[in-house]
Amino acid sequence: MERLVCVNCGAAYKADDILYNCTKCGHLLEVRYNLDEITVSKKAWQKRPLSVWRYRELLPVHIEPVTLQEGGTPLYHLRRLGDEMGLKNLYAKHEGMNPSGSFKDRGMTVGVSMALQLKMKSVACASTGNTSASLAVYAAKAGIPAVVLLPAGKVALGKVAQALMHGARVISIRGNFDRALEMVHELCLSHGLYLLNSINPYRLEGQKTIGFEAVDQLGGVPDRFVLPVGNAGNISAVYKGLLELKELGFIGSLPMMTGIQAVGSSPVVRAIHENLPEVIPELHPETVATAIRIGAPVNAEKALVAIRKTGGCAESVTDEEILRTQRDLARKEGIGVEPASAASVAGVQKLVESGAIDRSERIVCVVTGHLLKDPDTVIRQCEPPTEIDADLPSLLSALRL
Numbered sequence: 001m002e003r004l005v006c007v008n009c010g011a012a013y014k015a016d017d018i019l020y021n022c023t024k025c026g027h028l029l030e031v032r033y034n035l036d037e038i039t040v041s042k043k044a045w046q047k048r049p050l051s052v053w054r055y056r057e058l059l060p061v062h063i064e065p066v067t068l069q070e071g072g073t074p075l076y077h078l079r080r081l082g083d084e085m086g087l088k089n090l091y092a093k094h095e096g097m098n099p100s101g102s103f104k105d106r107g108m109t110v111g112v113s114m115a116l117q118l119k120m121k122s123v124a125c126a127s128t129g130n131t132s133a134s135l136a137v138y139a140a141k142a143g144i145p146a147v148v149l150l151p152a153g154k155v156a157l158g159k160v161a162q163a164l165m166h167g168a169r170v171i172s173i174r175g176n177f178d179r180a181l182e183m184v185h186e187l188c189l190s191h192g193l194y195l196l197n198s199i200n201p202y203r204l205e206g207q208k209t210i211g212f213e214a215v216d217q218l219g220g221v222p223d224r225f226v227l228p229v230g231n232a233g234n235i236s237a238v239y240k241g242l243l244e245l246k247e248l249g250f251i252g253s254l255p256m257m258t259g260i261q262a263v264g265s266s267p268v269v270r271a272i273h274e275n276l277p278e279v280i281p282e283l284h285p286e287t288v289a290t291a292i293r294i295g296a297p298v299n300a301e302k303a304l305v306a307i308r309k310t311g312g313c314a315e316s317v318t319d320e321e322i323l324r325t326q327r328d329l330a331r332k333e334g335i336g337v338e339p340a341s342a343a344s345v346a347g348v349q350k351l352v353e354s355g356a357i358d359r360s361e362r363i364v365c366v367v368t369g370h371l372l373k374d375p376d377t378v379i380r381q382c383e384p385p386t387e388i389d390a391d392l393p394s395l396l397s398a399l400r401l
């Protein structure tokens with residue numbers, strides 16, 4: 001049976017305690033399994049479809065899960081972009097191919113299943129967009145109500161559309177994401193809604209399967225795993241999962257965990273570069289990559305450990321670099337992602353140029369969300385379609401043929 005354990009003081013709690021922080025010291029919790037009781041083999045896993053639930057022995061859900069077939073996303077070899085950077089083994093795991101179009105679905109299939117297992121009647125989150133879209137989808141599938149808090153005017157169009165269409169109660173606050181999270185956290189504690197931000201340790205359990213899948217798809221552990229960092233939950237989750245695989249003897253080494261943030265919103269990068277014991281929150285985070293526009297990452301404590309223990313690193317990229325890489329992925333690889341997702345690949349380019357990444361490395365970039373999430377940012381970068389009269393001469397002249 002699993003337990004919840006404080007990552008700071010080691011206090012342990014029952015798996016069915018409704019807790020988001022250690023009650024002794026206030027720090028983050030994580031799910032711990034009795035790994036010696038886990039008898040599944042790698043072979044048995046590989047016989048199942050590639051998905052979050054392939055790995056159910058390392059997940060905390062013991063009821064029939066709330067699932068829409070999340071995970072099983074493609075791992076693409078980036079031949080063109082890799083060539084340009086001098087990298088033969090550059091890969092992108094396209095998490096935009098999940099049911100709601102981002103990796104948040106891996107967390108929500110587990111998180112909303114846990115809400116039912118724990119007999120909670122409603123769910124809630126704060127969100128820069130994708131968490132709300134995903135929560136709305138999985139709450140709909142589970143048949144329970146969802147409340148989502150968004151920073152007014154700072155959420156990409158496609159994500160708001162999803163949250164609304166799937167039937168969540170959508171509230172826009174005149175404040176940023178960090179404030180929305182404080183508010184929803186208080187609401188959940190006072191009114192018994194189940195909080196499904198990444199501070200919830202069960203959500204991260206679903207997200208760790210990105211690492212499991214990448215290892216299965218590559219047939220081994222990559223040298224480096226690169227992720228865009230907002231609340232720093234995903235990078236922490238992938239590290240935790242791979243650590244479990246290593247303890248089970250399924251893999252022999254860990255990848256260098258590498259986190260990429262936007263220049264205007266980079267407290268984790270600063271903490272790594274300046275070797276700080278903890279992050280200093282950024283009060284006014286700003287970036288075109290709204291999914292990582294977060295000044296006070298709630299999982300920073302876990303992420304700093306992941307990066308430091310694996311000899312990884314952190315880097316920031318400008319909005320221009322993010323958008324250029326978004327276009328490059330779209331035009332040279334056929335991969336459509338939202339701006340935050342492109343940060344991982346833009347970060348690799350920067351780290352290769354600075355010499356921090358060796359060109360012989362095998363690298364997996366997580367591209368986190370789909371292009372259609374943020375159509376406004378796409379349209380702003382592109383020439384509008386050429387409108388012509390409906391006759392062939394006009395067409396030929398428009399095409400300059």
Ligand SMILES: *Cc1c(COP(=O)(O)O)cnc(C)c1O
Nearest residue numbers: 130230231232233234291368369
């Ligand atoms: C949530 C999200 C991120 C950031 O993930 P964290 O776990 O908050 O670090 C990055 N990109 C996209 C598209 C996201 O939806």
Ligand SMILES: [Zn+2]
Nearest residue numbers: 006009022025
């Ligand atoms: Zn504690």
